[in-house]
Amino acid sequence: MIAVHFGAGNIGLGFIGLLLSQSGYSMKFVDVNADRVALINERGEYRVRLANEEGETLVVKGASAINGRDIAQVAQAIAEADIVTTAVGVGALPYLAEAIAEGIKLRMTAGAPPIPFIACENAIGGSTILKGHVMEKLAPELRDQAARAAAFPDAAVDRIVPIQQNDDELLVTVEPFYEWIVDRTALPAGFPELQGVLFVDKLEPYIERKLFTVNTGHASTAYAGYRLGYETIQEAMKDEAVVSHVRTVLGETGAVLVRQHGLDQAEHDRYIVKILDRFRNPYLTDEVVRVGRSPIRKLSPNDRLVRPALLAQGMGIETPGLVRAIAEALAFDSQEDQEAMELQNALREQGLLAVITKYTGIEADHPLYASIVLAYERIHQGQEA
Numbered sequence: 001m002i003a004v005h006f007g008a009g010n011i012g013l014g015f016i017g018l019l020l021s022q023s024g025y026s027m028k029f030v031d032v033n034a035d036r037v038a039l040i041n042e043r044g045e046y047r048v049r050l051a052n053e054e055g056e057t058l059v060v061k062g063a064s065a066i067n068g069r070d071i072a073q074v075a076q077a078i079a080e081a082d083i084v085t086t087a088v089g090v091g092a093l094p095y096l097a098e099a100i101a102e103g104i105k106l107r108m109t110a111g112a113p114p115i116p117f118i119a120c121e122n123a124i125g126g127s128t129i130l131k132g133h134v135m136e137k138l139a140p141e142l143r144d145q146a147a148r149a150a151a152f153p154d155a156a157v158d159r160i161v162p163i164q165q166n167d168d169e170l171l172v173t174v175e176p177f178y179e180w181i182v183d184r185t186a187l188p189a190g191f192p193e194l195q196g197v198l199f200v201d202k203l204e205p206y207i208e209r210k211l212f213t214v215n216t217g218h219a220s221t222a223y224a225g226y227r228l229g230y231e232t233i234q235e236a237m238k239d240e241a242v243v244s245h246v247r248t249v250l251g252e253t254g255a256v257l258v259r260q261h262g263l264d265q266a267e268h269d270r271y272i273v274k275i276l277d278r279f280r281n282p283y284l285t286d287e288v289v290r291v292g293r294s295p296i297r298k299l300s301p302n303d304r305l306v307r308p309a310l311l312a313q314g315m316g317i318e319t320p321g322l323v324r325a326i327a328e329a330l331a332f333d334s335q336e337d338q339e340a341m342e343l344q345n346a347l348r349e350q351g352l353l354a355v356i357t358k359y360t361g362i363e364a365d366h367p368l369y370a371s372i373v374l375a376y377e378r379i380h381q382g383q384e385a
């Protein structure tokens with residue numbers, strides 16, 4: 001069995017590649033980093049180390065890689081694959097569409113059975129987004145047939161994998177915890193179970209629980225930690241003021257999730273405690289700049305900060321924590337981050353009032369708007385948000 005996976009990065013190697021390999025798939029990675037592609041092909045294997053006391057190391061054997069710029073070769077690999085997955089960042093999905101469309105065309109010509117294409121990105125409906133890009137690359141008269149030849153089940157993926165600091169470029173250190181949940185209803189009929197993957201009939205509660213707890217909590221820690229001058233999440237989590245802020249944020253998203261999806265409050269409280277512990281993992285060094293990366297994506301209306309705040313507003317739940325997190329995301333000015341720089345330029349050139357609406361979609365007459373303005377101005381003046 002062959003798995004084609006786009007993105008031989010932290011999640012690709014340290015999570016998706018590892019799990020698929022444990023389910024018996026040979027991994028064929030596709031990446032635009034030519035050095036990485038060459039190294040994977042040279043070695044044919046790589047190691048994944050668990051960030052815990054034992055530091056257990058697992059080896060993924062039988063790995064190979066293709067340069068993502070070679071559309072014909074990638075399409076051919078897709079034609080021969082049993083599953084296709086991605087972990088490139090949701091913003092990079094459009095760039096995969098051409099090769100995937102070509103691969104699907106080859107499968108249709110050969111009468112190959114339908115396979116799943118699963119986007120393992122931090123986004124609601126990632127595979128559905130990918131499907132949209134792929135369909136745009138296909139002639140309209142091919143789209144119905146393509147939709148039968150290729151399934152795009154949405155998924156939720158959770159495993160903290162920081163930027164790697166190992167001498168071995170292919171060694172990936174990952175937290176021991178992982179969760180990969182896939183929408184069973186969109187899988188091709190008879191698709192086999194995957195080891196370590198949970199197939200569910202309704203993905204929305206799982207993806208929202210994950211995104212609005214792990215990712216909202218992590219991003220809030222990162223933006224608060226950045227403002228206070230901490231380098232890593234682990235350092236920020238030692239500051240009780242940061243932890244208390246993140247607990248407030250997760251109390252707000254928790255209230256939304258409990259109401260929206262009928263979650264059990266006590267169980268959700270235990271989930272929050274477990275997640276805060278994962279952030280503290282002393283065997284990981286996770287930079288606040290990595291976790292806060294791409295603030296424009298993180299401030300977008302459907303993502304981890306604004307969406308729960310809007311849902312809460314609609315339910316009459318107060319959100320001072322989320323408002324502060326949104327304001328701190330707007331103030332995140334790391335020069336290492338392209339989106340942070342774009343946001344800061346926009347703030348300088350267009351002003352706060354226009355920027356809030358442009359990036360969060362929140363209009364000036366929305367009750368959250370004034371609170372965000374106030375929180376941002378307090379931050380700007382060096383006060384508590």
Ligand SMILES: NC(=O)C1=CN([C@@H]2O[C@H](COP(=O)(O)OP(=O)(O)OC[C@H]3O[C@@H](n4cnc5c(N)ncnc54)[C@H](O)[C@@H]3O)[C@@H](O)[C@H]2O)C=CC1
Nearest residue numbers: 007008009010011031032068087088089095121122160161
């Ligand atoms: N690192 C983490 O803790 C987690 C990350 N995620 C999600 O996983 C995705 C990937 O994140 P990471 O692995 O951390 O990023 P990464 O930067 O380590 O890996 C991304 C890889 O994709 C490659 N890539 C970019 N554009 C490409 C293209 N057009 N074709 C082929 N390859 C391409 C890059 O060269 C890189 O090797 C993101 O959507 C992220 O939100 C989800 C859960 C946890």
Ligand SMILES: O=P(O)(O)OC[C@H]1O[C@](O)(CO)[C@@H](O)[C@@H]1O
Nearest residue numbers: 122158159160161214215218291
């Ligand atoms: O910042 P991104 O690209 O959404 O992804 C990284 C996030 O995903 C996580 O791994 C959570 O699953 C966290 O490490 C981090 O908050």
